[in-house]
Amino acid sequence: MERLSEGSLILAGVVLVVFTTLALLISRNWRVTIIALLLQYGGVFILVSSVWPTPIALIKLVAGWISTIVLALAIGNTPSEINTTPESTVKLEFRGISIHLQPISRGLFRFLGAVMVLLVVLSVATRVADWVPGIAEGLSLGAFILVGLGLLHLGLTARPFRTIVSLLTILAGFEVLYAAVEVSTLVAGLLAMMNLGLALVGTYLIYPEISEVEA
């Protein structure tokens, strides 16, 4: 019964991670990105709490959420020219209300790319036990989904905000994998500091974009 509930918990975490990383990859709206990142850390917390005591696993959740909020504050204060990519959106106007829509080909391309990465992850995740003995298959699956889709996201972007988000995703995947092999409060704390550091550096990199647009 206990194993079943642990298995369901891991499955829930993996499902949450799949949907949120897909949302991060496909959406260009910063609000969707921020919400997906917040939920993604929820998935990471679920996965990590299957191998770590809940109080230590909470470090991942709290650090992730703080990093996301820091990024949200930075990107939320930027002009809309930075949050969207005008050259790649279609503007629709109706009775004074304008909506920016993405060309469907862009989203489709990213989705298909994500499907290919997910197929690779499915074949790789089962072999992780050779490298990390005793790791639950679901845990390695969740970790590799984060790393794989994070890498795809990183490869498709050149903007500071998106780069930092994809790096946070990759590191979250690594942290899930590493949690399976090492339970150390100090490592957890240092990795949390790194997440926060990345978010802070991200705000520094995002701000010059503002001045550039305002000028």
Place this chain on the structure above:
Amino acid sequence: MNAPLIWILTPGILGITLLFFRHRRRLIVLMGMGVALILAGFAWYNPIGRGVTLGPLSIEITDTLTFLGRRFLIDAADAPTLVMIYLGVAFWFGGANIARAHSLFIPAGLGIAALLTAVLAVTPFLYAAILIEMVALVCTPLLFRPTGRGRGVLRFLSFQSLGMPFILFTGWILAGADLGPLSPQQITHAGLLLALGFAFLLGIFPFHTWIPMLAEEANPYIAAFVFFVLSLVLSLFGLGILERFSGLVSYTGIFTVLRLAGSLMAITGGIWAAFQRHVGRMMGYAVMIETGLSLLVLGAALESPGNESLLGLLLALVLPRGLGLGVMALALVTLSGEALDEPNFKEALRFRNIQGKGRRMPIAAGILVLALFSLAGFPMLAGFPVRLVIWEGLAANSLLSASASFLGSIGLFSGALRALTVLVMGPSEDPWQISEAPGSIGLLLLGGFSLLVIGIFPQWFLPAFVDMTNLFTILGR
């Protein structure tokens, strides 16, 4: 009192303190240099394990600091490394004002030195990976120019962040060695992960793209500082891992991997440098050639353990590399002039924009070419004596490695000749004049003179670096 408190916490805290005075540029340059020189001098005096007597006061300096259950260990044998790190940092701080470095350069530079010392001191070593990532995070604001797009900086940050997990996992696998002997499979895994981690961190082929990008878009002086300090400490860190886990050295594939990666780095760097039309990027390719050469030397040194002189030469490369990069970066900053603060700074160092600048800034142009020649290993300059012995040693081991390294140098030399031609090219009626600032002239001439002195009298400087082989009792045997 303990050594980590002096060489890690003190510069770290002083770096944070100097943040509050960052707008008083002259003051913080003097203070930063002073602190770095004092720390280097103190390391030279080497009181670790002995103690210091100040009048009636007698302070014993122990070698260990325990923090949250982890140990930071700096013993007497590490003193030469500390001297090298803090003298290097003082050297770079010296030119900060003239190079118009970022106002955070001195405070962050002290922080970087402290973190990098911690990288070498922390036990177990897996924590070093996280400290290296912190160094990358501190470097990012320094390298990022608000007026630029920052793609190179983003790539630098991405690759440094991607390297960290590999080192952490290597640390986890190798930690098993304390409990019992590792299986061949575990050694293979650890070797692969370590190689990938260092490939990301050091920018080894094919993860080298951030090096020329960063050299093109960041302030050349800060970029050169980051290239120098990171490569120095990561090399020592890597040697430390190989020294401690000699099983990795016996993993025979590592020689071939190092030789292949080194050859590719040297050859690609040389080819790109030869056809390059941007002198900033040329510095990036010079760094690639240097990294390639270091990998080739390391591969050869590990392949023939009795040949400890090769390992010494790897450490001896540090001085000509640091001096060459520093002098070249200073010359690049001088040549770029006011364009350094403009959005299109990347364009300022293209051949079409520096054409004929040698007539208006002959000292900067001359020293730039001299530094490039030195990095290429031209006779009578700082890079030559070490390279000559390395080429001899490499040729005895593998003719292919020696040829790859030599080709890299030829490529860089060709690039330097093309730069020289472009710099002096111009209408014949253009008069020759010296228009560099007096401070720049002084530092550039001092740098050029040092390149010559080290090249002509290497015996005065290089033995101290070669002697550092004693740090590695197993590898250097």
